[in-house]
Structures are given as structure tokens and as C-alpha cells.
Amino acid sequence: MFARFRRKRLNPVLRDLLQETHLSVNDFIYPLFARSGTGIKDEVASMPGVYQMSIDEIVKECEDLKKLGIYAIILFGIPDVKDSVGSDALCEHGIIAQTVRAVKAAHPDMFVVTDLCFCEYTDHGHCGVLDPVLETVDNDITLGNLAKQAVVHAKAGADMIAPSGMMDGMITAIREGLDSAGFENLPVMSYSTKFASAYYGPFRDVAESSPSFGDRRSYQMNPANRNEAILESIEDEKEGADILMVKPALAYLDIVRDIKNNTSLPLAVYNVSGEYSMLKMAAKAGVIDYDKVMMETLLGFKRAGADIIITYHAKEAALLLQK
Template sequence: MNLSIRPRRNRRSSAIRSMVRETVLTPGDLILPVFLHEDEEDTPLSSMPGCTRWSIPGLVKEAGEALAAGVPGVVLFPKIEESLKSSHGEESYREDGLVPRAIRALKEAYPKLCVITDVALDPYSSDGHDGVVRRDKNGELEILNDETVEILCKQALCHARAGADIVSPSDMMDGRVAAIRAVLDAEGFTDVLIMSYTAKYASSFYGPFRGALDSQPKEGDKKTYQMDPGNIREAMRETLLDEAEGADVLMVKPAGPYLDVISKVRENSTLPVAAYQVSGEYLMLKSASAAGWLDEKGIVLESLMGIKRAGADMILTYFAKHAAKWLAEKS
């Protein structure tokens, strides 16, 4: 053994470790996903302990606290009343709908807050799918791509008019990035970014989220449009397509089980890469911490560091507000 070479010298003190640290996680890397509804009361979520379905006033307060902690942006996920849902999700682009009103309230309260909106039909669909549903000649469920894209364009435009900084199509329909970019540009919203769910997998980690929004499919699954968990080359194909179609940010979802995909997207694109630490990941960490098996602060920050180390420039996480505060304590 050559003991003149001692890697431990670079770990000798906190000062040295800080100077040689290769990956640094900051509050500015984090985005807070928030749930909202029409009710006047804020409702804690049993499926996601520590998370809440907010009224608009509650949402404004929560976003303000996150911003004060150093989190620069929030992404909005609405729970839509059953009576407002339809097969074509017309509620998704109503100008005085829940999301446009929430955007305006947030931008009025915090002009510097980055407001991101989810662009998809599943919260608004009476079928619970991300697209328009019909039966094929064999009676099988079919999700219509091009008809769905037309509606997504209306939804994205509605959000841009309300003041959204970023629209984030999560539907995985073909061609929707190019279509949305064309509509936004034609209406003068050339500065509105598109954060595309580039590699959104048909994952089992979404269950608590669907419970929070009551957006689970009424029939069938999402495997004809969300990606197969076994595929990574397909993610590269989606990366190249989204980049060519005008996406500004590329997203991988989920994050933790797909660190290799995050890394591969990072290697194959110069665009910023986002990763979504989804509800199932959140619930596993939260539950194990609540049971005393894990230290919540330590395990959350380590999980987020791993996602950033894999290549993510920004991380959507339900821990964002608390993680930002913990990071401030460390500094």
C-alpha cells in the first residue's frame, strides 16, 4: 500500500470538505409543488402527511413562506370539482377557472415568484386520463393524441394570459411542445418558458398524488402515453424531440428511481434539466422518518443531493420549503 496517497486528507475538516465539495445543493435549486382547490378551508392530505390542499389565500401564504426561505418557484396542481369535469376538459382553459385565479393572486402578492403551471387534462377529465378518450373498433380504450394537443394549447395559453412564467406539459402527447410554443409565440407570449415532462414514466410512485387530486383513471392505465420504466434510449429520443420542438427545460419524472435517466439526459442536452421527486418518494421518506427509522433532515437532503449530483439543475420536491430552511441552517 502506498500510504503517501491518502484520499482522507481531503475529508479532514469541515472547511476542507466544503472547499473540495463537487456538488452543492441550494434553496435556489428547489421548486415547491402545491395542491389547491376551490374550498375556503385548507385541507391536510391523509395520503401525503405534511402536505395540504390549499385555498387560494392559503396558497398565497404558503408560497410566500417558501419564497422567504429561498425557494424561487412553485408549480400548481388543482383538484377540480367533479361537476366541472368533462370528457374534453373544457374547465382546463376557462379564463376565470381555479388555476388562472391562483396565478393572478400569486403574481399580485409576489411579482418575483416564478409561477409554473401543470398542463394536462387528467385533473379536468371525467375519464381521469391526460388526454381525450374514445373506444377503438375493438372496444379498447384509446387516448387521442392530436385532439388532446389542441386542448393543451388552449390550456397553456390560458395560463400565460393569467401571468404564468412557465407552462409545464405533463401529458406525454406527441408534438405538444412544438404546438404549445407556436400558440404562445403567435399570441405574443414569447417569454413564457416551456418546461416539458420529457421522460415521464408509467410509474407506481404516483399513487399519493392521484389521491390528493382525485385524478386516477376511471378505467385502464397510462401506459400508452407514459414511458415504460425499462427504457432509457426512448428517453433520449424524447430529449432530442423536445429540444428541437422548442422546450426550454427538460424534466425527468420520477427522480430517485431514474437517476440514470437524469444523468443521460444531462449528457445529451445543453438545456436545463429538472427532476421531480414524486409523491411516492416523498411518502416513503416521510413515513420512515415518522417511524423513527430515518433522520428526516439528513435523508431528505441526501436524497436531493443525489438527484442534483445525477445532473438535475432544478428539483421539484414536496420537501422544498423545509429543505431550504435546513440548508440555511447548515450554511
């Protein structure tokens, strides 16, 4: 006697009844990139379908997203002026604060997450204030600035803060800053396990955030390290993070499952720019069925343990799910 697994696969209704993992439009957070000006919607060559937008265009985009059932966005800012400390990120009139206020005024039902980091705002492209001797980010000085940045976003109306700089102690500093300013109920979704990955290349085009020297391996994680990846997320849970995250997603599904098995917190993944662009270019070359591969990839994130997927595919996936 041998097992006949096909008994449960022959009938499509039974297949659907027994499907273990499901995708929903409620799983998605859609990234948006804000810059100053009006009427700006500039497509990024390395990321077809992804745009730098002025605030008025982002407000319009939110209307389109809601028609697809997408009610969660994550905002990244492209300032007009960059300096050594990322001053625009600390200013209540900075690009992200302005964008949050505009989106919440026009769409109070839109859930607005703000990326909390300095790489887009510094003239050197690193994720905080530099230590001139070590030529890397000064961890502890940057913690204070992250707390200030979080409060600026909170006062503008952000619904959730998502720190991405991989500074040691960043969740403690941000949580204390938010709580002392009266935002104790504002959740923090930490980029708790973020690797120093080559998959980020196209993002740096759209966010204009490439480092002017070196790389980010002195603070982002070594892609070879599994145990350290788990420890990073567990430490952020101890410090008070409400949601954890693994970034990138596709090449790190083992890490997603490892962390899921070691925490009770919700877990997000960031389906990053390189992952997105590879599918776009493969579709353009005619070597894949884009829709099927995209949906299979997103389903794989859920199966590995993700509760939330930050993805540039969100609009396309939502359309397919509606059908």
C-alpha cells in the same frame, strides 16, 4: 505507494472547499394544489405536510415560502366540475387561471409555473380527449387543447408552462400556440421523459386524478426503456422546449445522467409523491434520520445532473440550508 484520499477529508474546512455538488434553496420548485372555496387547507393522509388549499390559503403560503427563500412554485388544479374534455382547464375562469392571477397580484416576485395537463380535469382521469375506439387518449385532438390551455395560463400571468401529458408533438403545438398569441418569450419546461410509474400513487390522492379505467402506459414511458427515455427528451429539445425534465427522480438517476450527457438544456427532476411519502413513513417508523436522508436524496439528484428539483421537501430543506 497507495493513494491517501483521506488527506483531503480530515479537515472539515478542506472537505467543504473540495465539495463538488451543492444544494441551494434556488434549486427548488414547490408544488401547490388549488381548489375553490375559502379558508381551505386540507392535509392529505398519504402525504403528511402536503395540502389541498383554497386560493386565499395559497396566497398566504407563498408569503411563508418567500420567508424561506423559495420563490418558485408549480400549480396543480382541482376543479369543482370535471367532464370528458377537461373544460375547466380551458377556461379563463378555471381554478388554475384564478390561482395564477391571485398569486401574481399578491406576489409579483413569485415565479409561477403551471402544470399543463388534463388528468385532474377530466371525469375519466386520463390526460386528454379519449379515442372511443382505442380507449386511450387521442393524441392529435389533445394537442390543440393543450395549446389552448397554455394560452389561458399565459394570459393569467404564468411565468412558465410545464406540459406533463406525454403527448407526441406537444411542445411544437404549445410553442406555436403561445407564439401566435404573443407569448413568444414564455418558457416551456417539458415533462420530456415521464415514466408510467407506481411512484405517483399519493399524488393521485391529493390531485384527485386517478384514471377511472386502465392506466397511462399507452402514453407514459415504459420504466424499462433507457434509449427511448433519451430520445423522448431530445425530441422535445428539437421541438423547442427550454427546460427538460425526468419524472420520477429517485429510481431514474441513470436516466437523469444519460439525458444530461446528451443535451445542453437545463434539466429538472420531479421528486414525486411516492418518494416523498416513503421517507415520511420511514421517519414515522423511526428507521431513518429523516433530515439526513432527505438532504442526501436531494443532493443525489443534483449530483446526477439535475439543475432544478421539484420537491415537496422544499420547505424542510430550505430550513436546514438556512441553518
